[in-house]
Amino acid sequence: MVSFKINGVRRSFDGDPNMPILWYVRDELGLAGTKFGCGRALCGACTVHLNGSAVRACVTPIAAANEGEITTIEGLDPAGEHPVQRAWRQHNVPQCGYCQSGQIMQAAALLATTPKPSDTQISNAMQGNICRCGTYQRILAAVKTAASEV
Ligand code: FES
Ligand code: FES
Secondary structure (H helix, E strand, O other), rough: EEEEEEEEEEEEEOOOOOOOOHHHHHHOOOOOOOOOOOOOOOOOOEEEEEEEEEEEEOOHHHHHHHHOOOHHHHHHOOOOOOOOHHHHHHHHOOOOOOHHHHHHHHHHHHHHHHHOOOHHHHHHHHOOOOOOOOOOHHHHHHHHHHHOOO
């Protein structure tokens, strides 16, 4: 039995503890904001927070969340008003949108530990999040805008 909080709600799971968190949030809870991209920790589309850090949910077993706390894009801010989300709207960052919840979760984790990141720190933190639409310039601008608000 694995016990944890997800988006502020305490839950337990008595299935396979090796099941990736991504499967749990999408298939067990129906939270579809976290996306499946590569399934191999190579694209960042599945990024969620585990105990405040950005992790790839496609390769992180649910057992890793035992007695911990998971946050998905749905729980980042119930009203969608996290500074990163506001900045994303201001800069019209998404194109197709598929990678964007992962991008936002990665950026939010960065700003939680590094509120005023340099361009290099932003690039280093975001480099594992792939955007096939090439929205990287708007992502950089939005992270800088969000950093000015946190
Ligand atoms: S789906 Fe998890 S990193 Fe690509
Ligand atoms: S907005 Fe389309 S993959 Fe990033």
